[in-house]
Amino acid sequence: MKHNLYFDFIADKQKNTLTIKREFLAGRQLVWDCYTKNELLDRWFAPKPLTTRTKSMDFSEGGHWHYAMVEPNGTEYWGYTEYVKIKPIDYYTSLDAFSNADGEINKDLPRAEWLVTFTDKGENALVETVVTYKSLSDLEAVIQMGMEQGMLATLEKLDELLVILKK
Amino acid sequence: MRRDIFQAIADPTRRAIIALIAIQAMTPNAIAEHFDTTRQAISKHLRILTECELVEQKHQGREIYYQLEIDKMKEIDKWLEQFRQIWETRFQQLDELLSIIKKT
Numbered sequence: 001m002k003h004n005l006y007f008d009f010i011a012d013k014q015k016n017t018l019t020i021k022r023e024f025l026a027g028r029q030l031v032w033d034c035y036t037k038n039e040l041l042d043r044w045f046a047p048k049p050l051t052t053r054t055k056s057m058d059f060s061e062g063g064h065w066h067y068a069m070v071e072p073n074g075t076e077y078w079g080y081t082e083y084v085k086i087k088p089i090d091y092y093t094s095l096d097a098f099s100n101a102d103g104e105i106n107k108d109l110p111r112a113e114w115l116v117t118f119t120d121k122g123e124n125a126l127v128e129t130v131v132t133y134k135s136l137s138d139l140e141a142v143i144q145m146g147m148e149q150g151m152l153a154t155l156e157k158l159d160e161l162l163v164i165l166k167k
Numbered sequence: 168m169r170r171d172i173f174q175a176i177a178d179p180t181r182r183a184i185i186a187l188i189a190i191q192a193m194t195p196n197a198i199a200e201h202f203d204t205t206r207q208a209i210s211k212h213l214r215i216l217t218e219c220e221l222v223e224q225k226h227q228g229r230e231i232y233y234q235l236e237i238d239k240m241k242e243i244d245k246w247l248e249q250f251r252q253i254w255e256t257r258f259q260q261l262d263e264l265l266s267i268i269k270k271t
Contacts, residue, residue: 007258009251013176018250022258026265034261034268044264047256136177140246 006126016139018131028118031125032089035116038065046070050077055103061086066103080105081114091117110138175219180204181212185221185235192225192234 006023024031034040038054046052046069053076057065063083068076080099086092094114098106105111115130133139176182180202187193187201199209213233216222225232 005262007255009247009254011247011250014179020254022254024258024261024265026269030265030268031261034264040264040268044260045257047253048260 005124006121013136016133016136018129018139020129020131022127023121024125024127026125027123028089028120028125031127032118035118035127036088036092038067041065041067055101059083059086064103066099068101076101078103089118091115110134110141112138112142175216175221178212178215180208181216184209184212184216188222188233189235192232194230194232198233 005025006021008019008021010019011017012019034044036059038057038059041057042052042054044052045067049072050069053068053070055066055068057063057067059065061083065081065083066078067081068078070076078099078101080097080103082095082097084093084095093116095111096114097111098109100106110133112134113132115128115132117128117130119126119128133142176185183202184198187198195206195210195213198213199206202209213222216233217224221236222233223236225234
């Protein structure tokens with residue numbers, strides 16, 4: 001069954017923000033769990049063909065999520081998210097970062113603030129993610145790194161494959 | 168020095184200049200007429216835009232015309248499009264996960 005789920009992606013080049021809105025076919029509590037429990041995050045967060053592996057997580061104000069996005073060949077990209085404010089099941093704010101396997105934050109790479117808000121849309125849940133960068137060059141750096149790591153190229157290949165498989 | 172595109176469009180006057188010359192190539196004087204600022208300030212903005220390779224200078228007789236480099240603007244949108252794809256893939260995976268959880 002094909003659903004028309006609301007999806008919006010807005011880049012504000014003046015405010016250095018990305019606003020991503022998406023509707024999900026599930027209640028707010030369930031979607032909240034998928035965002036805030038590591039055993040569930042591990043099952044969706046990294047875009048294919050990468051997979052997510054949590055090293056440690058403490059979802060509380062001042063807590064963190066230390067995880068790796070892993071390529072099929074085993075290459076790991078480490079991330080470290082610090083949680084700032086949490087109001088279940090309405091919103092949370094966090095600060096993301098690139099790190100190493102020991103959880104040491106890479107200070108040379110840009111960090112962004114995340115505000116993730118959960119609201120009801122009928123029986124479904126609507127999640128709004130606002131990612132704020134210090135400058136647009138920070139955003140550019142993050143995207144360029146994605147391309148250098150071949151992550152984006154791989155996604156394009158997957159899209160092509162899906163089109164072929166669907167036929 | 169290397170300047171990046173995002174620096175070029177970070178300033179409201181520069182964005183207004185881009186919008187102006189997107190329609191047709193213009194001389195610095197003609198551009199300056201549209202703004203409440205000095206001719207020097209406009210020249211500085213044009214220099215930054217040129218260094219970012221967002222605009223090109225073209226000599227016609229004794230006049231210099233500035234015109235927009237369309238390909239460079241497309242590059243910005245291309246980056247954003249690729250970022251958008253990451254999110255789409257990520258959310259499709261969450262859709263699948265939610266449908267599995269709901270069944271159990």
